[in-house]
Amino acid sequence: MPATPPPRKRRKEARPSELLEAALGLFVEKGFAATRLEDVAALAGVSKGTLYLYYENKEALFKAVVQEGIVPVLAENEALAAKHVGCSFELLEILLNNWWTKIGQTAYAGITKLMVAEARNFPELAAFYYDNVISRGRALIGGALKRGMERGEFRSLDVETTVDVVIAPILMLLIWRFSMNCCQNGESDPQTYLRIHMDLLKQGLRKLEKESQV
């Protein structure tokens, strides 16, 4: 006997968020190029044709994932920075911890690795991500460092470059968990890693008395 297909439900409102969630999961697991839109559709419980009803193509789907999931956290961090009154290292800690909590500990961490992995092959996505996430994130950390130097809490270093040095271990932590992590036998847990990074940074950035003012 021929199996009767399940009835097709029409749920125009629920589809976009369900598709984005499925897309996030597969993009993070497989990467951008290797994710099949048919699989995204299946994971969201619809057919491939339906996906194309809501998103023009793979790139549009990806941009929507970033826009909905990551951009809001930057806005939140910008608000935190604007109203901060304490010392600058504390501000740095707050910003990095919030990023770690909202992005690093979620599936969105995988987007960081995806962008690093596929930027070269998808320059338009790279430009979108740079404008909407990276440049804003760098400005945020750069602001905290500049503030600390101006208030005499940190020693004077080139801000733009120090930003990159400060965020590199955080980025690597996010990236690692979605790449070579598989091989490692679970050494270095994130908590310890972040604590050591902040420890080294706190002592490393501190202005020592014997050093000359700039």
Add this chain to the structure above:
Amino acid sequence: MPATPPPRKRRKEARPSELLEAALGLFVEKGFAATRLEDVAALAGVSKGTLYLYYENKEALFKAVVQEGIVPVLAENEALAAKHVGCSFELLEILLNNWWTKIGQTAYAGITKLMVAEARNFPELAAFYYDNVISRGRALIGGALKRGMERGEFRSLDVETTVDVVIAPILMLLIWRFSMNCCQNGESDPQTYLRIHMDLLKQGLRKLEKESQV
């Protein structure tokens, strides 16, 4: 009139190294999955069929690139570490600088990014790279840190985790140049970046008098 094809030269000895060089260039530019073996062959001046005469498949070709180009630098660094007699921070500097010179400044830097990018989709390559490059590299840096802690030059921290924190900025530097780099307007040059990293590290690792011994 039909163009006469150029004469086909038989050069069994020269082919492997020419194919490896072409493969390195394209792997680094496009990534592993997106590199077409036909393009590798063309860049090396042979046909696709010829490539398969020398390397069983794409994975074998990649392993050969790593084996010939990267593994020797690790052996060299192990020799440098074994014969070092000065202070431990100096050893750290020597190892990181040598890695930067021999790998970071060459096309091989792109292999770091490639592995991070494609480890998940090619677990066998990931395992090969982990065993032959990453674990040896970590052991090298870990040894220098352990040496410094035992001699009382560095404060006591979890070695395995500190290794990751110390190498993260170097890895990010290599990775960045082959991914999002395209978007950036040339801020933060490698020289300044490495100097700031080593500056922060030198002061960050230093054992301060007031701190308790472990």
Add this chain to the structure above:
DNA sequence: TAACTTAATGACTTGCAAGTCATTAAGTTA
């Protein structure tokens, strides 16, 4: 110089995934 060995070729097969579009049917309107 004829017979032979093997490096090199490239047309071909296979399989996969993006994107399309004619068809179906869920839910609404008259």
Add this chain to the structure above:
DNA sequence: TAACTTAATGACTTGCAAGTCATTAAGTTA
């Protein structure tokens, strides 16, 4: 309940790249 609108489907088209293999011809041996 018949006519209509549009959400949803999935077979199909298109294009691409890995890997194969029968054929060609460079260079060697007898």
